[in-house]
Amino acid sequence: MKFFFDLSYRYKIPIWGSVLIIVPAFMVSALLITSAYDDLKHEVIAGSENLARTLSRSLFGAMLHDDVWRAFQLVRSPLPRAGQGDAITMENLIVLDTNRRVYVSTAPADFPMLAEFAALGDEFRAVATRLDEAKQDEPLIVELPSSDRIYIMTPIAEDEARMGTLVLVHTKESFRSRFHAIAQRALFTTALILAVLLPINWYWARRTVVPLTQLADRAGQVAYRVPEDLAPEIYNYQDELGRLYQAFGLMIKALRDKERLEKEMIQSERLAAVGRLSAGIAHEINNPLAGMLVALDNFKRRGGADERTLKTASMIERGLTQIKETVAAMMVEARSASRNVSAQDMGDVQTLVAADARKKSVRLVFEGSPVDPIALPATPVRQILINLLLNAIQASDPGGEVACAIALDAGSLRIEIVNGGKPLPPERVEHLFEPFAGRSESGHGLGLWVTYQIAAQLGGRIQVESAHGLTHFVVTLPTGALA
Amino acid sequence: MRKLTTFLVLIALSVCVAAADEARRPLRVGLTPAFLHDQHRLLTYWRSHMELTLGRNVEFVVRDSYSETMDLLRLEKLDFAWICDYPYLRLKREVRLLAVPVYRGKPLYRSYIIVPATDNRSKSLDDLRGTVFAFADPYSNTGYLYPRYALTKRSADPNAFFGRTFFTWSHRGVVEAVATGLAQGGAVDSYVWDALAELRPELTGRTRIVERSPEFGFPPLVAHRSVSDADFRAMQRMLLDMPSSPHGAEILRQFRLDGFVEGSPKLYDGVAAMMRAFGEQ
Numbered sequence: 001m002k003f004f005f006d007l008s009y010r011y012k013i014p015i016w017g018s019v020l021i022i023v024p025a026f027m028v029s030a031l032l033i034t035s036a037y038d039d040l041k042h043e044v045i046a047g048s049e050n051l052a053r054t055l056s057r058s059l060f061g062a063m064l065h066d067d068v069w070r071a072f073q074l075v076r077s078p079l080p081r082a083g084q085g086d087a088i089t090m091e092n093l094i095v096l097d098t099n100r101r102v103y104v105s106t107a108p109a110d111f112p113m114l115a116e117f118a119a120l121g122d123e124f125r126a127v128a129t130r131l132d133e134a135k136q137d138e139p140l141i142v143e144l145p146s147s148d149r150i151y152i153m154t155p156i157a158e159d160e161a162r163m164g165t166l167v168l169v170h171t172k173e174s175f176r177s178r179f180h181a182i183a184q185r186a187l188f189t190t191a192l193i194l195a196v197l198l199p200i201n202w203y204w205a206r207r208t209v210v211p212l213t214q215l216a217d218r219a220g221q222v223a224y225r226v227p228e229d230l231a232p233e234i235y236n237y238q239d240e241l242g243r244l245y246q247a248f249g250l251m252i253k254a255l256r257d258k259e260r261l262e263k264e265m266i267q268s269e270r271l272a273a274v275g276r277l278s279a280g281i282a283h284e285i286n287n288p289l290a291g292m293l294v295a296l297d298n299f300k301r302r303g304g305a306d307e308r309t310l311k312t313a314s315m316i317e318r319g320l321t322q323i324k325e326t327v328a329a330m331m332v333e334a335r336s337a338s339r340n341v342s343a344q345d346m347g348d349v350q351t352l353v354a355a356d357a358r359k360k361s362v363r364l365v366f367e368g369s370p371v372d373p374i375a376l377p378a379t380p381v382r383q384i385l386i387n388l389l390l391n392a393i394q395a396s397d398p399g400g401e402v403a404c405a406i407a408l409d410a411g412s413l414r415i416e417i418v419n420g421g422k423p424l425p426p427e428r429v430e431h432l433f434e435p436f437a438g439r440s441e442s443g444h445g446l447g448l449w450v451t452y453q454i455a456a457q458l459g460g461r462i463q464v465e466s467a468h469g470l471t472h473f474v475v476t477l478p479t480g481a482l483a
Numbered sequence: 484m485r486k487l488t489t490f491l492v493l494i495a496l497s498v499c500v501a502a503a504d505e506a507r508r509p510l511r512v513g514l515t516p517a518f519l520h521d522q523h524r525l526l527t528y529w530r531s532h533m534e535l536t537l538g539r540n541v542e543f544v545v546r547d548s549y550s551e552t553m554d555l556l557r558l559e560k561l562d563f564a565w566i567c568d569y570p571y572l573r574l575k576r577e578v579r580l581l582a583v584p585v586y587r588g589k590p591l592y593r594s595y596i597i598v599p600a601t602d603n604r605s606k607s608l609d610d611l612r613g614t615v616f617a618f619a620d621p622y623s624n625t626g627y628l629y630p631r632y633a634l635t636k637r638s639a640d641p642n643a644f645f646g647r648t649f650f651t652w653s654h655r656g657v658v659e660a661v662a663t664g665l666a667q668g669g670a671v672d673s674y675v676w677d678a679l680a681e682l683r684p685e686l687t688g689r690t691r692i693v694e695r696s697p698e699f700g701f702p703p704l705v706a707h708r709s710v711s712d713a714d715f716r717a718m719q720r721m722l723l724d725m726p727s728s729p730h731g732a733e734i735l736r737q738f739r740l741d742g743f744v745e746g747s748p749k750l751y752d753g754v755a756a757m758m759r760a761f762g763e764q
Contacts, residue, residue: 067649067650068647069649069652069660072665108663108664109601112615112664113665113666114646114647
């Protein structure tokens, strides 16, 4: 039994539905068939009783005159002629006299005249014992359990004068064939109903079960990961299941948003830590470095050193200068006092990146350049724009397009830069803003890190999305009071 | 005087009307199961032939037992009747012989003792002791008188010989009773059995003739003695002339008869002898 309850609804609902259809269908048809059988039997018996009453009245006269031939013709008349096979037929009509001997019968060969009724066989002996129970106008129906026949016995009597008994013999076989026809029709109808209902049941069950199984599958995934989206076209109705389906869809969406936020938060915290660490290191390096450069400079200016020593000092100075430049690049200082960014800065940026774009045959599209000054320092904003645009131009294929949209809305500046170059694989997106992540022949890989640090220092954030052949960089910077 | 004349004229008129009535009154012909009297189409045909030939309306009065027809004759409800030879002798005082049918060249027929075809044991009437036996009619010669007479000739008591007897009131009924097995034996008119053998061979096929009686005078057509000579002669002439008219010949063919002869009461002496054996007449 547990096995059945453990079964998937995919099987359980159609099976259960089918059982609920098949069992009542067969019960109803069985009931109809049984009642048809009873009706048929009742009809046969009622018809026979009427016949017996009428016939016994006529037979009384014939027997009173001892007219065997007339009695014979009377009992023979209700028997159907050959070829009327459909009618309910009587097997025999037997007229017994008061001595329970055969007076006439429709089958003289089996029931010859003068034969003792009880002597004709065991069945008739049993029937004969009940002959006296038959009352006038109330035929007695005798059915023996061992027999296939029904006996309907009517006294042939008038005013207490009894001439004998009329016995009508029916075989159940005769109405069994008609019953079979009825039963066959009933079963055929049942089969027809089932043929219509069962496929409807299976279809409906499937419609219900498919979303359920999908829900169950997805719910099972929740423990390990954010499940895939549900297919909305499978069940878009407003019943309980439909609502559950929709709610589950919303839950998946919420889970996905939450996961993304968590990821972003971890990333920004990591980047902030890296930023603090690198800035600290840069400061620590910068101070002794400045001392060393001043010392070298003094050393060179003092003179007196031989050629070889000067050459070495010069080499050390170049190395230290390189370290200084690198460290300087890592020391992002966005909070320095600066003027507000204006439309002119945007124009400058366009001019500055135009040469690179031309070199790579990349078309630049700018839109939404702000007219009024914006309460953001000009230098870091320019740096962000130039960095991202150059980056985009570099990522673009020759002949491609880079779009830059700048918009100002409710307390923030939104810069979106789109390029159609090679998409960024997700694992790169994850580490994109880390220092030296994008190291290549053309750069030291600090550009995006610096951009991120600037944006972070300005209280904004950068998002990257690479999908459908386009890579979007979206920078959101909260605006403050105008400087 | 004038009144008297008128009165006489009225009387004369009423006599004329009565005479005319007499002429218009249909001739009544009684028919019995001495032949296959339920061939209704043939009877209609015969009646119209009679009416055309006689120029009179003819009424057929069909009864299913001899005694009813005999009663009607006695009561003068019939002018003519086709009855069995035995009733003819019983009614000899009331009727006179009109014509005798000619069957297979002779005005004679006989009695057959038949048993069911399933009985292949019985060879004659003697083997039917204690059985159920079907008679045609108590006033039938071949269907009652002869078999009883035959039993007395064989020193058997006809009232005790059979286990049970009954009447079927027609010769056809005897054949049916024996064919269905209701009776184990029966006595039947040879003319009826032969006709049935042609019309319903499946019925007679279920019976078997075990004994044939000597020949007797054929069931005759009789006229009540009250019938006028003119009517008697007209009817007799019509019957005797039947073979010479196409209609009449066709009717005779369907009756399986050759024609009619005047016949003589002597034809029935054999029947009379049997009747005497039972103390009748």
